[in-house]
Amino acid sequence: MKRLLLLTACALSAFAVTAFSAERKISIGLVAKSQGNPVFQAARVGAEDAARELGKKHNVSISIDWRTPNEEDAQKQAEAIEQLVLAGAEGIAVSCSDANKITDAINSAVDNGVPVACFDSDAPNSKRFVIYGVDDFDCGKQVIDELAKVMGGKGIIAILAGNQNAPNLQRRVQGVKEGAKKYPGITIRDTYYHKETPQDAAAKVEQVMQSNPDINGWAMIGGWALFTDNALKWQPGTVSCVSVDALPVSLPYLRDGHVAVLLGQRSYEWGYRSVEHLINKIVLKKNPASVKDVSPLMKVTKENVDEYAKNWNKWLGKS
Amino acid sequence: MSTPAPAPTAASGSKWSSFFDLGSGRGLILVVLFLGVVLTIFSGTVRAPLFERAADGTRHRVFTVNAQGERTPAFTERNKFLNAQNLAQLAKDTSFIAIMAVGMAVVIISGGIDLSVGSIYALASVLGALVLHRYGPQGDAAAALGPGTAIFVGALVCIGAGALSGLFNGGLTVVLGVHPFIITLGAMAILRGIAFVTTKGQSVGNFPQLFRDIVRWEIGDGLSVVPLLVMLLVLIVGWIFLSRLAAGRRVYAIGGNEVAARFSGIRIERVKLGVYVISGLTAGIAALLSLGYYGAASSGDGQGYELNVIAAAVVGGASLTGGRGTALGVVLGALVIQMISSGILILGIDQNYSQIIIGSVVIAAVVLDNFNNWLARRRLTAKSS
Numbered sequence: 001m002k003r004l005l006l007l008t009a010c011a012l013s014a015f016a017v018t019a020f021s022a023e024r025k026i027s028i029g030l031v032a033k034s035q036g037n038p039v040f041q042a043a044r045v046g047a048e049d050a051a052r053e054l055g056k057k058h059n060v061s062i063s064i065d066w067r068t069p070n071e072e073d074a075q076k077q078a079e080a081i082e083q084l085v086l087a088g089a090e091g092i093a094v095s096c097s098d099a100n101k102i103t104d105a106i107n108s109a110v111d112n113g114v115p116v117a118c119f120d121s122d123a124p125n126s127k128r129f130v131i132y133g134v135d136d137f138d139c140g141k142q143v144i145d146e147l148a149k150v151m152g153g154k155g156i157i158a159i160l161a162g163n164q165n166a167p168n169l170q171r172r173v174q175g176v177k178e179g180a181k182k183y184p185g186i187t188i189r190d191t192y193y194h195k196e197t198p199q200d201a202a203a204k205v206e207q208v209m210q211s212n213p214d215i216n217g218w219a220m221i222g223g224w225a226l227f228t229d230n231a232l233k234w235q236p237g238t239v240s241c242v243s244v245d246a247l248p249v250s251l252p253y254l255r256d257g258h259v260a261v262l263l264g265q266r267s268y269e270w271g272y273r274s275v276e277h278l279i280n281k282i283v284l285k286k287n288p289a290s291v292k293d294v295s296p297l298m299k300v301t302k303e304n305v306d307e308y309a310k311n312w313n314k315w316l317g318k319s
Numbered sequence: 320m321s322t323p324a325p326a327p328t329a330a331s332g333s334k335w336s337s338f339f340d341l342g343s344g345r346g347l348i349l350v351v352l353f354l355g356v357v358l359t360i361f362s363g364t365v366r367a368p369l370f371e372r373a374a375d376g377t378r379h380r381v382f383t384v385n386a387q388g389e390r391t392p393a394f395t396e397r398n399k400f401l402n403a404q405n406l407a408q409l410a411k412d413t414s415f416i417a418i419m420a421v422g423m424a425v426v427i428i429s430g431g432i433d434l435s436v437g438s439i440y441a442l443a444s445v446l447g448a449l450v451l452h453r454y455g456p457q458g459d460a461a462a463a464l465g466p467g468t469a470i471f472v473g474a475l476v477c478i479g480a481g482a483l484s485g486l487f488n489g490g491l492t493v494v495l496g497v498h499p500f501i502i503t504l505g506a507m508a509i510l511r512g513i514a515f516v517t518t519k520g521q522s523v524g525n526f527p528q529l530f531r532d533i534v535r536w537e538i539g540d541g542l543s544v545v546p547l548l549v550m551l552l553v554l555i556v557g558w559i560f561l562s563r564l565a566a567g568r569r570v571y572a573i574g575g576n577e578v579a580a581r582f583s584g585i586r587i588e589r590v591k592l593g594v595y596v597i598s599g600l601t602a603g604i605a606a607l608l609s610l611g612y613y614g615a616a617s618s619g620d621g622q623g624y625e626l627n628v629i630a631a632a633v634v635g636g637a638s639l640t641g642g643r644g645t646a647l648g649v650v651l652g653a654l655v656i657q658m659i660s661s662g663i664l665i666l667g668i669d670q671n672y673s674q675i676i677i678g679s680v681v682i683a684a685v686v687l688d689n690f691n692n693w694l695a696r697r698r699l700t701a702k703s704s
Contacts (some may be wrong), residue, residue, distance in 0.1 A: 100615030
């Protein structure tokens with residue numbers, strides 16, 4: 001009997017040790033705008049790195065549930081948020097394709113006890129507890145400031161603007177136009193929209209230059225055209241260009257002088273910081289100091305391009 | 320995937336027998352059941368928060384209170400796939416594509432194609448949204464109409480815009496005598512362009528709350544059933560039209576052999592015009608549901624939906640050469656695609672592979688369908704000899 005009691009006690013202690021040492025499992029949903037855009041793949045790597053590092057730090061097991069539509073589709077994003085709540089996610093990070101359309105899904109998730117963080121593109125009227133990303137209006141102003149500097153404050157420029165429905169891009173266009181008021185010598189010929197694929201963007205630049213050969217500056221509020229390797233057909237130095245986004249594929253344009261400045265968004269950190277904010281809230285019950293966590297743009301020029309390029313090995317999970 | 324579906328005859332069996340005699344849907348129902356069983360077995364469990372309903376009907380989280388008086392939220396373990404919330408979600412996510420697929424089935428059965436349904440969906444959405452916004456709480460004519468009238472007008476504009484877009488497609492196809500592939504390809508760009516110019520690329524929201532409450536009406540533990548009910552209604556109307564009405568029989572006749580149909584006295588042009596109106600109408604209905612459920616619209620909505628809708632119709636047994644297909648089949652086709660899409664998420668398969676899997680299913684469905692037809696022909700030949 002004694003032996004039986006001893007064995008039972010041992011078994012119970014072993015069970016207790018196992019139970020208490022078992023890591024808590026936390027699933028975080030990540031809903032970006034589209035699968036095909038490399039910046040969101042970098043965000044995914046950032047989120048997975050954060051999950052690994054913060055998991056070790058807080059002794060929890062964090063997994064990233066990537067639920068991004070193949071192409072931009074706000075309705076699909078809202079469905080993904082609803083499905084994540086049903087699948088037991090404890091937190092969700094989302095970059096909104098259409099804030100109005102996703103607000104209800106975010107609010108419903110929060111009402112179900114699942115905190116939501118936005119990155120890159122906000123849903124300002126929702127119950128999300130934080131937005132991490134650039135200030136889009138300031139981003140547009142920074143693009144025109146850098147371009148005006150390169151062009152000596154005079155010339156005819158075009159704005160390459162991507163998807164006309166994306167609210168964050170609309171804010172950037174507003175920023176460029178507002179910022180251009182400081183430079184009376186600069187004329188904006190027009191804002192050119194296109195499908196957000198590298199080929200469509202490059203084709204748009206080519207078409208615009210053929211019909212407007214007097215344009216001598218490009219303000220690209222997204223780097224789509226530079227994700228192809230032969231988008232800018234002019235001789236380096238004849239047309240000035242400043243672009244948001246600094247992906248590895250865009251960097252040769254800096255090196256060969258086609259582009260003067262790239263303003264890199266911290267796309268890796270979109271994922272990393274979002275997961276960090278969510279884990280702080282879920283595990284440490286800690287809210288961010290401010291709802292807006294603004295990430296500054298990284299200025300990349302011919303001088304620092306090689307140093308900057310090394311970051312991408314980490315951001316794309318190669319090191 | 321489905322057996323050949325000759326047009327059901329009005330004389331065969333009782334009034335409802337052909338609906339329950341599943342015909343081409345039988346194989347798909349087996350596929351749905353098979354997928355359901357697989358997902359139930361392999362999905363595992365999920366810890367879901369517990370809710371209760373207060374006397375006023377609002378939902379609240381359930382909390383437990385420990386000895387120290389601390390409140391902690393209560394959870395329950397349930398199967399990841401087989402639970403009421405997930406099934407309601409599955410039905411809701413299926414409904415938008417399934418409703419449009421019923422309209423597309425009518426077009427495909429007639430031997431046509433409508434590539435503009437995604438754009439019709441976008442245009443109907445934004446026009447309906449503009450009306451609902453104008454008479455909504457923040458609109459410039461908020462006080463002009465009562466919420467009921469505002470919703471009626473908004474719904475009329477939304478569904479009417481869909482039907483008119485269909486009329487545009489059908490009219491051009493009939494008058495110009497150009498293949499519908501070309502006409503609807505052009506309409507795809509034109510209609511989306513109109514949606515963009517009308518909204519200047521802005522998202523339009525803030526509709527009357529009553530409208531949102533109707534479409535998001537829930538039963539039980541947070542189950543949104545209105546999209547499901549509308550889908551069932553469209554399915555029943557589609558079934559009655561295709562199998563019980565002479566107008567539906569003419570659609571099969573034209574798709575089966577247009578020349579023979581013309582010589583038998585069918586007014587081909589009128590029927591063709593009608594099928595595109597039906598396709599536009601169903602896109603308008605789906606758009607209206609989307610407005611109520613998601614609460615906003617923009618000109619970028621519904622991009623690529625034409626391919627999802629056509630895929631649902633094809634998986635559901637509609638033949639792209641015309642003359643074959645059923646309303647039930649295409650709704651089941653949409654359900655199968657949505658179940659696979661949800662299954663990828665539920666089973667934790669890397670979502671990067673989702674397009675490959677869904678594309679393969681569409682091809683497999685068509686190959687199986689052809690194989691099934693070949694077997695049926697062989698059986699028929701064997702019987703007659």
